[in-house]
Amino acid sequence: MSRLKHLFFLTAMAGIIVSCDGLKMTKNIFETSERAKYERSFSGADSLMAQWKSGFTAAASSKLKITDGTSLTIAPPGNEVLHAAGYSLELKKGDLLVIEAVTATPESKIFTDILEENTDTDKPESGLLKNNRFTRFTENSGWHKIIIQPEIGYRGTLELKIYTQPSLAFPVAGKANRDVQSFWGASRDGGGRSHEGVDIFASLGTPVVAVTDGFVTRTGNQGLGGKQVWLRDGVLGNSYYYAHLDSVMTTDGKQVKTGDTLGRVGNTGNAAGGPTHLHFGIYTAGGAVDPYPYIRKREAPAFKNGxxxxxxxxxxxxxxxxxxxxxxxxxxxxxxxxxxxxxxxxxxxxxxxxxxxxxxxxxxxxxxxx
Ligand SMILES: [Zn+2]
Known part of the structure; x- marks a missing residue:
């Protein structure tokens, strides 16, 4: 290699290295998490910010657990700056995590950071309660560390509720959890296959409804499912399968809203001769998943002033x-x-x-x- 070429080669390599570093830096500079934005815009004393960050670090390393439906009061003794709270909560794919707050002063910023403990990532997802409320769809079953921290200078108590709700509407009109009588994974055909959904028992003709806004990708009458409807949602890209219908009351390609009637409960397909019920399945990009956490109805806890x-x-x-x-x-x-x-x-x-x-x-x- 000539000296000139050699020089050119080195310069080019340096350029590549610089641009790799440059990319990393760009990512940091334009970090858009609520926490990062707040830290950048904070104009108070550095010592307050350092204290705020160390409060977060302590909460993030907490080993303490709570259960779904926790009502909690955070208040520091005396006049100390409020600390951050960090607790682990076990969640199932399909749960909608809800965090609600009552703040001592209106419009206080309340930050929430969620860290999935079963993943390699050590970087929590950082958000902000809006109108004192935060929701997050649970993509992966497992323990989640939930860290809540008010903005710097917040004084007084902070009341919190941490609980889950179903992320979808219930698929059979007027029915609820007790009508789900066959669950995900139950053995079928003498163990030859397992149940890829839930069965919701209801009398003949009960309306089955769209669990979310979306469009009907397919209707038909075939195979084990008999009369069936496939609904696809525009947000998550999941397909929802309604089977054993007595009648289909929608058409291929139709746009529907949550709660719109798609058909009526029956016992077509391999349910023929048995009790009428809806077989409901959810198919994600990764395959079939347990629908129950998506639809299980549950009470929200009340605030308990502690x-x-x-x-x-x-x-x-x-x-x-x-x-x-x-x-x-x-x-x-x-x-x-x-x-x-x-x-x-x-x-x-x-x-x-x-x-x-x-x-x-x-x-x-x-x-x-x-
Ligand atoms: Zn079934």
């Missing part, structure tokens, strides 16, 4: 700190003597506390004293 439990300076000797708000949870540590605590949050009659060595856990409120 402020009265957020007081106290110490725990009695012999108090066990647990990984969750209840005596059924594992012990984190047992305090052999009276130990001073910071009460960080309350869930009903259980308090989330931190002891001087930094260990956190839940204790029953009656174990706390002044």
């Amino acid at each position: 402020s009265k439990n957020i007081s106290g300076q110490s725990i009695k000797s012999g108090t066990t700190l647990r990984t969750g708000p209840g005596s059924q949870y594992d012990a984190v540590i047992k305090a052999e003597r009276k130990t001073s605590v910071k009460v960080l949050a309350a869930i009903g009659s259980w308090c989330h506390v931190r002891i001087p060595d930094g260990t956190e856990g839940f204790v029953s409120a009656e174990r706390i004293q002044q």
